[in-house]
Amino acid sequence: MLRIMADHNIEGQFDDLVDFIEGGVWQEFWVELKMRVERFATLGLPVDAPDDVVWRACQEHEIRLFTANRNQEGDDSLEATIRREHTPTSLPVFTLANVPRFEESREYAERVAVRLLEYLMDIGAVRGAGRIYLP
Numbered sequence: 001m002l003r004i005m006a007d008h009n010i011e012g013q014f015d016d017l018v019d020f021i022e023g024g025v026w027q028e029f030w031v032e033l034k035m036r037v038e039r040f041a042t043l044g045l046p047v048d049a050p051d052d053v054v055w056r057a058c059q060e061h062e063i064r065l066f067t068a069n070r071n072q073e074g075d076d077s078l079e080a081t082i083r084r085e086h087t088p089t090s091l092p093v094f095t096l097a098n099v100p101r102f103e104e105s106r107e108y109a110e111r112v113a114v115r116l117l118e119y120l121m122d123i124g125a126v127r128g129a130g131r132i133y134l135p
Contacts, residue, residue, distance in 0.1 A: 002120065005038040005058060007067035008047040013102060014066050021113050029117045038063055051078035052085075059090055064120065066094045079131070088128035094119065097133040111135035 006014030018037060021030045040047050043057050055078060058065045067078065074080065082093065094116060101108045115135045119126050126132060 001034045001036050002064070002123075003036045003038050003062060004064040004066060004120070005040070005043070007054070007065065008040055010066065010068040010096065010099070011039075013068070013096065013099060017066075017102075017109065017113060017116070020109055021117070024113075026113055026117055029121065033117075033120055035120070050076045052076040052081040054078070055081045055085070055093070058093075062091065064091055064094060064123070066096070066116075068096050068099050082130045086128065086130050090128055090130075091123070092119070092126050092129040092132045095131050095133050097135065108135065 018030075021027065038061075040049065040054075043061065043063075045054060045057060049057075053076075055065065057063070078093065082090075096102055096112065098108070102112060112134045119132060
């Protein structure tokens with residue numbers, strides 16, 4: 001079973017994305033992946049957990065992280081953590097490149113869904129990539 005989790009500040013958009021996938025033509029791929037959605041609470045993380053703690057928890061538990069844009073403001077930022085700690089076997093962080101466009105355009109949302117599913121279906125090919133922007 002594969003696991004994925006949205007960063008706290010993008011859970012609503014992520015839930016919309018999952019609903020879009022599960023309610024459409026892409027449902028069979030989601031089911032085939034046996035994807036399980038995790039939450040901060042299921043990992044025992046507070047919603048304001050520092051980026052480095054979130055990244056390490058996702059790596060430790062083999063959870064794919066979906067985020068909007070964690071920046072590089074400080075040593076514990078997501079970008080700084082990826083640059084410092086990722087290895088060739090680390091899971092990538094999937095980053096929604098354009099949140100407003102995702103919310104406004106069904107075509108863009110579908111492109112995000114398709115790209116995410118492609119990456120999830122061949123996760124071995126993108127291990128160690130650091131961050132992958134969607135679409």
